[in-house]
Amino acid sequence: MNLNYYMPTKVIMSSNCIRENGAIFASLGKKAMIVTGFQSAKINGALEDVTTAMKQAGVSYVIYDKVMNNPTIDCAYDGAAFAKENGVEFIVGIGGGSPMDAAKAMALLASQEIEPDHLFSGDYLDQVLPMIMIPTTAGTGSEVTQYSILTNDKVQSKTSISSPYLFPKYALLDGKYMSSLSLVNTIHTAVDALSHSVEGMLTKRATVISDLLALESIERITKVFPALLKWKESGENLSIEERDELLYGSTLAGMVIAHTGTTVVHSMGYSLTYFKDVDHGRANGLILPSFLNFVAKQEVETVNRMLKAMGYTSLMEMETMIVALLGEREPMTEDEINHYTEIAMNAKNVLNSRITPSKEDVLQMYVRCL
Ligand code: NAP
Ligand code: FE
Numbered sequence: 076m077n078l079n080y081y082m083p084t085k086v087i088m089s090s091n092c093i094r095e096n097g098a099i100f101a102s103l104g105k106k107a108m109i110v111t112g113f114q115s116a117k118i119n120g121a122l123e124d125v126t127t128a129m130k131q132a133g134v135s136y137v138i139y140d141k142v143m144n145n146p147t148i149d150c151a152y153d154g155a156a157f158a159k160e161n162g163v164e165f166i167v168g169i170g171g172g173s174p175m176d177a178a179k180a181m182a183l184l185a186s187q188e189i190e191p192d193h194l195f196s197g198d199y200l201d202q203v204l205p206m207i208m209i210p211t212t213a214g215t216g217s218e219v220t221q222y223s224i225l226t227n228d229k230v231q232s233k234t235s236i237s238s239p240y241l242f243p244k245y246a247l248l249d250g251k252y253m254s255s256l257s258l259v260n261t262i263h264t265a266v267d268a269l270s271h272s273v274e275g276m277l278t279k280r281a282t283v284i285s286d287l288l289a290l291e292s293i294e295r296i297t298k299v300f301p302a303l304l305k306w307k308e309s310g311e312n313l314s315i316e317e318r319d320e321l322l323y324g325s326t327l328a329g330m331v332i333a334h335t336g337t338t339v340v341h342s343m344g345y346s347l348t349y350f351k352d353v354d355h356g357r358a359n360g361l362i363l364p365s366f367l368n369f370v371a372k373q374e375v376e377t378v379n380r381m382l383k384a385m386g387y388t389s390l391m392e393m394e395t396m397i398v399a400l401l402g403e404r405e406p407m408t409e410d411e412i413n414h415y416t417e418i419a420m421n422a423k424n425v426l427n428s429r430i431t432p433s434k435e436d437v438l439q440m441y442v443r444c445l
Pocket of ligand 2: 215267271341355359
């Protein structure tokens, strides 16, 4: 049996888990830096719950609320400088994957000197500010992964910092913060989470435990797809139970990729985000059906297990649902496809798939999906 399991993040999921766990904040230090995006944490109640819990627990804080979508390397250094200036002892990330990933890079850069050229080396000291993550999208699973993904202009793509030191100490999950998430962001992030579990099962690093987590998360996430479609068609928002299902599913999917990493789907998606500003989850969703069709002949058993968990009888049925959720696709020129193929082939995750695509395969996947 092939087994390897490590998950050092303590996960707590319940309604009001932030206000009820003030002691967790106090256990990590007397002063924190809270990292958020520009707006949503202030609107969805998560920031207020965190500051209230901290005040009650006698913890002081500063707020860094300047993280943009798909955060840059400069943003990570800027936030780290702010953390150092303020002498904070721990970091709290609130938001989607962008603020959480930025918060992780800041926790690393605030505690040791790392030159930008060395940032993605993986060679760090065991000295990172402890972190608490509070996801407000149900997508990336960053709250339970050792990755921080930053926009890297040098390679015109996104690059992952990966280190076991980047696992947060705590992930606090409460689906109610997602009630304010728009239909489009809810769909795109849910598709990202699905992609993590599906890709994870098709990697060389998949294990019996990661497959178990992946199948459970695939089932939970796809169970909500008809309600997402209904929302799209009739305007009826998800229930809090459905929000919780997506959040639970996405955190499980994060545990999957913490073990397996992602595949060529993510490397291909990064170009759509970098050059065309396509949301991260949407970019993966556009490519995922083509990738599954590409591996299907050789991965019959795994694909059938995934389809069973989704409640579909064929890949076509799955593709129809994804296409209906994502709507009209972005056009791409032949030159763009050639350029993105070159970039995708240079990413590390291409070699992580059990069925490794050639350059021509990647090109054909772009052509097929767009
Ligand atoms: P995101 O970029 O964090 O957020 C997208 C948008 O959603 C932002 O405008 C944000 O607004 C808004 N938003 C967030 N929570 C909201 C809420 N509860 N209500 C209303 N609006 C809300 O999106 P994401 O898809 O979660 O994260 C994508 C990033 O994660 C990418 O950079 C991707 O590469 C990375 N990622 C990381 C991992 C990992 O393992 N670390 C895995 C997959 C992807 P504000 O800016 O105002 O907050
Ligand atoms: Fe992702």
